[in-house]
Amino acid sequence: MIEVDVTDGIGVVRLAHGKVNALDLELCRAIEETLRDLDAGPARAVVLTGTGRAFSAGVDLARIVEGGAGYVDDYLPALTGAFRAVFEAGKPVVAAVNGHAIAGGCVLAAACDHRVMAAGTGTIGVPELYVGVPFPAVALEIMEYALGPVAARRAILDGRNHTAAEALAHGFVDELAEPGELLDRALAVAGRLATAVPADVLRHTKRQLRGDADDRREGEATTARLWRTAAADGRIEAFMARTVGSRRSSPGGSPPPAAG
Structure with missing residues (x-):
């Protein structure tokens, strides 16, 4: 259902569930458990990908119809849990979109920090409204986070699936x-994020980026603490040595701008 490998400290999570990795109850629960475990464990970053021709084709609608209201009552919290586990991970999470990423599959990709899509025949989009179901609130939050409010509104109301080239142009992928x-490529991006940015700073910044105004205000004490830590533990000095020192040693080099 889910395959997990570790490459150079990066957890590669591969959805391997049926022909198109449809999001049923069991897969959603497995995604949440796997991402929460990786976020709490020693992995430096996570790459999320699929198998075959699909990243994920979204919700398993046949199971919804078959299971009826009772299944829906169990399923929606599991779907929300899967989305949140990816979106709330404090470590870098990079999507390697190997094929179709439709509806819930698109939301899973959008919940990642960086999205690399395979050039080819795969498509990506959010046609939920045209299925006749509303988005869970967290899915709307994720799409707005990934695309911005105007582009998210257009994508959600339009419901169209996009080619890889269109996805890049419209911001569905990076x-x-x-x-x-x-x-x-996804491993390279994940490794860069995990190496170039201190883990505590990245986790706090991700929370700020996805939080509302109250979350940001509550986080100011943490911001100050992390600045104090950086001032004392050598990371700012190391940055200055890499940038200021290299420019001063270059013939004709101009003074660097202040960072901060």
Whole structure:
């Protein structure tokens, strides 16, 4: 259902559930459990990808119809839990969108910090409204976070699935890669984020980015604490040595701008 490998300290989570990785109750619960465990464990970052021709084709509608109201009552909290586990992870999470990412599959990708999509025949979009069901609140939150309010509104009301080139143009993904290079590129981005940014700073900043105004105000004490830590533990000095020192040693180099 889910395959997890660790490459250079990065947890590669591969959805391997049926032909198109449809999001049923069991897969949603497995996604949440896996992402929460990786976020709490020693992995430096996470790459989320699929198998075959699909990243995920979204909600398993056949199970919804078959299970009826009782299944829905169990399913919606599990779906929300899967979305939140990806979205709330404090470590870098990079999507390697290997194929179709439709509806809930698109939301899962959008919940990641960076999205690399394979150039090819895969499509991505959020046609939930045209299925006749509303978005869970967290899905709307994620789409607005990923696309911005105007583009999210357009994508949600339009409901169209986009090619890889269109997805890049509209902001559904951050970059494209050849299919054979997709995973390597996602691992490279995840590794850079995990290495270049201190883990505590990244976790706090991700919370700020996805939080509302109250969350941001409550986080100011943490911001101050992390600045104090950075001032004392050498990370700012190391940054200055890499940038200021290298520019001063370059012939004709101009003074660098202040960072901060």
